[in-house]
Amino acid sequence: xxxxxxxxxxxxxxxxxxxxxxxxxxxxxxxxxxxxxxxxxxxxxxxxxxxxxxxxxxxxxxxxxxxxxxxxxxxxxxxxxxxxxxxxxxxxxxxxxxxxxxxxxxxxxxxxxxxxxxxxxxxxxxxxxxxxxxxxxxxxxxxxxxxxxxxxxxxxxxxxxxxxxxxxxxxxxxxxxxxxxxxxxxxxxxxxxxxxxxxxxxxxxxxxxxxxxxxxxxxxxxxxxxxxxxxxxxxxxxxxxxxxxxxxxxxxxxxxxxxxxxxxxxxxxxxxxxxxxxxxxxxxxxxxxxxxxxxxxxxxxxxxxxxxxxxxxxxxxxxxxxxxxxxxxxxxxxxxxxxxxxxxxxxxxxxxxxxxxxxxxxxxxxxxxxxxxxxxxxxxxxxxxxxxxxxxxxxxxx
Numbered sequence: 001x002x003x004x005x006x007x008x009x010x011x012x013x014x015x016x017x018x019x020x021x022x023x024x025x026x027x028x029x030x031x032x033x034x035x036x037x038x039x040x041x042x043x044x045x046x047x048x049x050x051x052x053x054x055x056x057x058x059x060x061x062x063x064x065x066x067x068x069x070x071x072x073x074x075x076x077x078x079x080x081x082x083x084x085x086x087x088x089x090x091x092x093x094x095x096x097x098x099x100x101x102x103x104x105x106x107x108x109x110x111x112x113x114x115x116x117x118x119x120x121x122x123x124x125x126x127x128x129x130x131x132x133x134x135x136x137x138x139x140x141x142x143x144x145x146x147x148x149x150x151x152x153x154x155x156x157x158x159x160x161x162x163x164x165x166x167x168x169x170x171x172x173x174x175x176x177x178x179x180x181x182x183x184x185x186x187x188x189x190x191x192x193x194x195x196x197x198x199x200x201x202x203x204x205x206x207x208x209x210x211x212x213x214x215x216x217x218x219x220x221x222x223x224x225x226x227x228x229x230x231x232x233x234x235x236x237x238x239x240x241x242x243x244x245x246x247x248x249x250x251x252x253x254x255x256x257x258x259x260x261x262x263x264x265x266x267x268x269x270x271x272x273x274x275x276x277x278x279x280x281x282x283x284x285x286x287x288x289x290x291x292x293x294x295x296x297x298x299x300x301x302x303x304x305x306x307x308x309x310x311x312x313x314x315x316x317x318x319x320x321x322x323x324x325x326x327x328x329x330x331x332x333x334x335x336x337x338x339x340x341x342x343x344x345x346x347x348x349x350x351x352x353x354x355x356x357x358x359x360x361x362x363x364x365x366x367x368x369x370x371x372x373x374x375x376x377x378x379x380x381x382x383x384x385x386x387x388x389x390x391x392x393x394x395x396x397x398x
Contacts, residue, residue, distance in 0.1 A: 003179075004122060008131065010174050011115045014078065016138035017171040018111055021085060021164045022050075023146020025104070026224070028160050029097065031153060042094065049098045053105020054339040059195060061113050062328050070118040071180035077110030078175060082168035089158030109335055117331040120319045121183055126264055129316045133260020136312030140256060144249045183328050202329040206321040208379040209330070210337040211372045212272060212314030217341025218348075219307060219365055223248065226349030230361040233353070240293045244300050251301040252308020259309040260316070268317035269376060272310070276373035279307035280366050287360030307369065311338060321381055 026047060033043045065073050084103045116135070123131040152159045203210075224245065231241045263271040282303040289295035315334050322330040352364045 007122075007178055008119065010178060011074075011119060012135050012138040014074070014111065014171045014175065015115055015135055016142040017167050018078075018081065018108055019139035019142030020146045020149075021081065021104075021142075021168055022108065023143035024149040024160055024164050025050075025085075025101070025146070027147045028150040028153060029101075031150060032092070032157065033094075036092075038094070046094060046098050046101065048343060049101035050105035050108070051339045051343045053102040054109040054335060055343075056102075057106045057109055058332055058336045058339075059199075061110065061332055062195060062198070065114065065117065065328050066183055069180040069182045070114050071175065071178055073110050074114035074118075075172065075175050077107045077112075077114065078168065078172040080104070080107030081111065082165050082172055085161050085165035085168060088161040092157075113328075113331055113335055116315060116334070117183060117328050118181065120315065120327055120331065121324075122181075123319075125320075128319060129260040129263035129268065129313070130257065131260075132312045132316045132319075133257045133263075133309065136260075136309065137253060137256040140249070140253045140308070144246075144253060184325050198326065198329045199333065202322060202326045202333055205323065205326065206318045206330055206333075208375055209314050209318035209321055210333050211375055212276075212310040212317070213334045214337035214341040215276075215368055215372045216307065216311040216314070217338035217343075218345040218368060219310075219341075220345070221342040222345030222349040222365065226346050226353060227361060229350070230353050234290060236293065244293070244296055247297045248300040248304035248308070251304025251306075253304075255305040256309050256312065259306075260312060263313055263316060268313055268320055269379075272313055272317060272376050273373060275306035275309060275313070276369050276376060279303055279310075280369040280373060282306070283362045283366035283369065287362040287366065290360055290362065 029046065030043055033046065061073075081104050084100045084107065087100055088097065116132075119131055119135055120128065149160045149163060152163070227245075228241050231244070236244075259271060259275065282299050286296055286299035286303070289299065311334075314337075315331065318330045318334055319327060349361070349364065352359075353361060
C-alpha cells in the first residue's frame, strides 16, 4: 500500500508540473507575439498546435502503452515536454515555436494518457473519484499558477521557459523511482484496424462519458480565448476580466476534491447530472447579469465550483462504464474529446460573438451544458451481464 501511495503522489506531482508549464505557455507566447506585432489570428493559430499534436498522436498511443508499460510512456512524454520548453529561447520564429508546441502536445498527451490510465487502473472503485479529483486538482492548481511565471518575461524573455523546463526535468527524474507496470490486456493491438475496432468498442460502452471532457475543453478554451473579447465589447475592463477568470479557476480548484469524494458516495452519474444542470443555471443567470462585475464574479465562481470537475468526473465515469481491458482506449478517447472541445471552443465562440449582437455569449456555454446534461440523464449503461457475453470483457467488474 505504501508503494501505491508513493506512486500516486509522484504521478499527480508530475501532472501538477505539466499543468504549470501549460498554464505558463499559453499567456507567455501570446504576450511575446503580441509585443512583436503578430496578428491576433496568427497568435491563435499558433496556440492550436498543442491540441493538433494531441489529435495527431492519439491513434498511435495505445499499442506502445500495452507493449512497453506505463513508466516508459510517461518518461518519454515528460522528456519531450521538458526538452521542447528548453528549446524555445534558441530561435523566436512562428513556425519553429509552432513545431515546439506541437511536440509539447504530443509529449503532454503521452504523459497524461499514461498517468490517467495508471491511476484509474490501480484505484479501487470507492477511491476512484477521489484519486482522479486529486489528479484534476493538481493539474488545475499548476495551470492556475502557471501564468504567474509569464510575468518574468519583463526581466528576460527566456527566463520563464528555462525555469519551466528545469521544473519539468525535476519532475521527470522522480519517475525513475517508480516500478513499471502494464495495463490489463486480453487482445493484442497490432494494427490500425484492431485499434479502430477498440475505439468503436470503447465508444459503444462509454460514449456518454466522453461528453464531459469535450464540454470542459470547449468551456475552458472558449472562456479564456473568446470571453475576454466579448467582455471588452460589453464594457468590462481588463482588471475585471482577470478577476472573473480567476474566480472561475478558484471555484474549480476548491471544489474538485469534494465533488470527487461525493461521486464515490452517490455515484458518478448522479453528481455529473447535478453539476451539469447547476452549471447550466449559473451560466444562464450570468447572461442576465453580465453588466454587473460583482454578480458575474459570483456566477462564474459557482460555475467553476461545479463544472470545473467535469473533466475528472468524466474520466471516473468512463472507468465505471468501461470493461477494464478497454481502459487505455477509454482514457485515450477522453483526451481526444477534450482536444476536440478545446479546438472548437475559441472558433465557435468567435463566430458566435461576430454574428450574434443581441444574444449573450454565455448562452453558447449554457446550451452546451444543457445538451450534455440531457445526454447523461437519458443514457442507459450496458449491463454487466451483456458485457460478460463478450470473451474479451471477462475481466470487467462493475
